[in-house]
Amino acid sequence: GENVEQHPSTLSVQEGDSAVIKCTYSDSASNYFPWYKQELGKGPQLIIDIRSNVGEKKDQRIAVTLNKTAKHFSLHITETQPEDSAVYFCAASIGNQFYFGTGTSLTVIP
Amino acid sequence: SAVISQKPSRDICQRGTSLTIQCQVDSQVTMMFWYRQQPGQSLTLIATANQGSEATYESGFVIDKFPISRPNLTFSTLTVSNMSPEDSSIYLCSVGEGGYYEQYFGPGTRLTVT
Numbered sequence: 001g002e003n004v005e006q007h008p009s010t011l012s013v014q015e016g017d018s019a020v021i022k023c024t025y026s027d028s029a030s031n032y033f034p035w036y037k038q039e040l041g042k043g044p045q046l047i048i049d050i051r052s053n054v055g056e057k058k059d060q061r062i063a064v065t066l067n068k069t070a071k072h073f074s075l076h077i078t079e080t081q082p083e084d085s086a087v088y089f090c091a092a093s094i095g096n097q098f099y100f101g102t103g104t105s106l107t108v109i110p
Numbered sequence: 111s112a113v114i115s116q117k118p119s120r121d122i123c124q125r126g127t128s129l130t131i132q133c134q135v136d137s138q139v140t141m142m143f144w145y146r147q148q149p150g151q152s153l154t155l156i157a158t159a160n161q162g163s164e165a166t167y168e169s170g171f172v173i174d175k176f177p178i179s180r181p182n183l184t185f186s187t188l189t190v191s192n193m194s195p196e197d198s199s200i201y202l203c204s205v206g207e208g209g210y211y212e213q214y215f216g217p218g219t220r221l222t223v224t
Contacts, residue, residue: 032210032211032212034212034213041115041220042218043114043202043215043216043217043218044153044202044215046111046212046213046214047217049210050211051210053136070140072152088150089153093210093211095211096141096158096206098155098209098211098213100152100153101152102152103149103151103152
């Protein structure tokens with residue numbers, strides 16, 4: 001089955017700096033790659049996603065890149081703010097089967 | 111995207127008892143999912159619940175322990191039966207929408223078993 005690895009497990013950045021979280025997947029059949037933000041005490045929130053026929057997608061301060069050849073995708077957050085502090089999960093999906101990474105705890109230091 | 115609510119939001123239960131978690135969606139959806147998230151961990155799929163068919167359970171999860179109902183297109187329940195402290199987790203329901211089954215999650219139910 002699909003295996004998704006996520007790095008780093010923890011990340012601390014100064015407010016205003018950029019943060020990058022990377023994921024790799026194993027199954028070339030995966031065709032949809034969402035990113036979720038989970039704040040303390042809440043459910044995961046879909047923040048951005050990318051499909052396998054697209055290499056990059058941007059939404060304000062958040063961008064995702066996908067390299068199908070290398071089977072990796074990354075989340076980029078620019079101009080980080082304290083409210084960006086949360087746990088971020090990547091996922092890869094094949095049909096309705098979602099495979100989640102292990103999460104990255106991001107702390108933005110004011 | 112669908113708006114999803116769960117009840118209860120949290121509960122503390124005694125060993126050996128059962129708890130039923132409700133998941134309500136504000137629109138009709140075909141696919142619903144139940145996940146478990148242990149403290150500080152990732153999401154583990156328990157089962158897929160489609161209206162009109164039996165739930166499909168993932169390896170390691172059985173119907174006797176986690177019975178699921180899906181009576182209509184906006185509602186589902188997950189029961190955690192004969193609970194032990196190892197069942198202490200966050201239980202999340204989600205719905206799948208669109209051509210890529212984009213998943214949207216409810217707020218979760220935080221269960222502590224003593």
